[in-house]
Amino acid sequence: MAEMQLREAIRAAMTEEMHRDEDVFLLGEEVAEYDGAYKVSKGMLDEFGDERVVDTPISEEGFAGMGIGAAMNGLRPIVEFMTFNFSFVAFDQVVNNAANMRYMSGGQYGVPIVFRGPNGSAGQLGATHSNSTESLYANFPGLNVVAPSNPDDAKGLLKTAIRDPDPVLFMESELMYGLKGEVSEEEDYTIPIGEARVARKGGDVTLVAHSKMYHVATDAAEQLSEEGYEAELIDPRTIKPLDIETIIESVQKTNRLVVVDESNPFTSFAGEVAWQIQDRAFDWLDAPIARVNAPDVPAPYAPNLMDAYVPGADQIVDAAKRVMYVE
Numbered sequence: 001m002a003e004m005q006l007r008e009a010i011r012a013a014m015t016e017e018m019h020r021d022e023d024v025f026l027l028g029e030e031v032a033e034y035d036g037a038y039k040v041s042k043g044m045l046d047e048f049g050d051e052r053v054v055d056t057p058i059s060e061e062g063f064a065g066m067g068i069g070a071a072m073n074g075l076r077p078i079v080e081f082m083t084f085n086f087s088f089v090a091f092d093q094v095v096n097n098a099a100n101m102r103y104m105s106g107g108q109y110g111v112p113i114v115f116r117g118p119n120g121s122a123g124q125l126g127a128t129h130s131n132s133t134e135s136l137y138a139n140f141p142g143l144n145v146v147a148p149s150n151p152d153d154a155k156g157l158l159k160t161a162i163r164d165p166d167p168v169l170f171m172e173s174e175l176m177y178g179l180k181g182e183v184s185e186e187e188d189y190t191i192p193i194g195e196a197r198v199a200r201k202g203g204d205v206t207l208v209a210h211s212k213m214y215h216v217a218t219d220a221a222e223q224l225s226e227e228g229y230e231a232e233l234i235d236p237r238t239i240k241p242l243d244i245e246t247i248i249e250s251v252q253k254t255n256r257l258v259v260v261d262e263s264n265p266f267t268s269f270a271g272e273v274a275w276q277i278q279d280r281a282f283d284w285l286d287a288p289i290a291r292v293n294a295p296d297v298p299a300p301y302a303p304n305l306m307d308a309y310v311p312g313a314d315q316i317v318d319a320a321k322r323v324m325y326v327e
Contacts, residue, residue: 028080130299132263156191202230
């Protein structure tokens with residue numbers, strides 16, 4: 001194992017895949033000359049040259065479409081959005097073209113493309129830079145959505161995503177790029193898409209949380225443990241396809257569920273998980289499912305309001321106690 005920052009693990013995955021397959025290339029705003037807006041692609045221009053690490057104009061619709069066209073012609077592009085909020089400019093390209101091309105062409109065209117970049121809030125960036133888009137994109141058949149919480153998962157899942165024959169949206173967190181963690185040094189290390197990780201064992205309540213909310217849920221689990229309650233913590237890693245079976249197995253043991261999701265509550269990932277569990281494991285539940293989301297308002301700018309906006313450990317603890325009927 002080697003310690004890496006999240007940005008380094010993502011870079012390692014891209015670098016290894018570009019060495020393995022000459023059809024893989026990276027494009028996006030500032031990925032080359034500037035080494036990436038968050039230094040994820042640092043040094044890659046020098047290593048691979050400007051035909052495989054390509055700076056684009058500030059035109060998400062244009063370079064997303066260029067990537068899709070390249071993928072349809074046999075290449076494997078990695079398209080970096082400076083933030084997934086900017087992917088809305090390319091929404092038609094992603095959800096109408098990338099998602100539907102294999103189906104609408106009767107399998108004549110595949111779109112082996114990865115769209116990657118930071119997702120969710122990142123401090124005081126305002127409402128137009130703080131959207132959590134995973135449940136939105138997961139709504140469209142043909143798109144896989146991945147949201148890792150640590151460097152090891154980021155490397156293994158991104159390598160798998162680059163090899164996937166279909167479009168993958170790989171959602172990172174700007175606040176986690178400096179997060180350090182152990183990363184496997186196994187040769188050609190990959191992690192299958194669609195397999196959740198049981199990060200912490202427990203028998204009193206199941207917590208499900210992904211990306212940076214996983215770390216908030218970890219803090220909540222520690223607080224609960226100090227009070228004598230052991231939470232089982234599941235990191236889904238992949239939003240779609242969702243490993244619902246692992247969550248069901250946990251609920252069958254704990255009989256209680258709290259889903260934590262940074263997005264706004266209406267039609268959120270948390271809402272989808274809650275529905276699937278009540279549909280498939282209702283008889284195992286001893287309490288209604290609780291979910292912890294951001295409030296149903298645009299993200300604020302003021303730091304005190306932002307602290308109140310993003311779900312915190314205390315909210316998760318309160319929700320867990322509510323489903324455990326603890327005063």
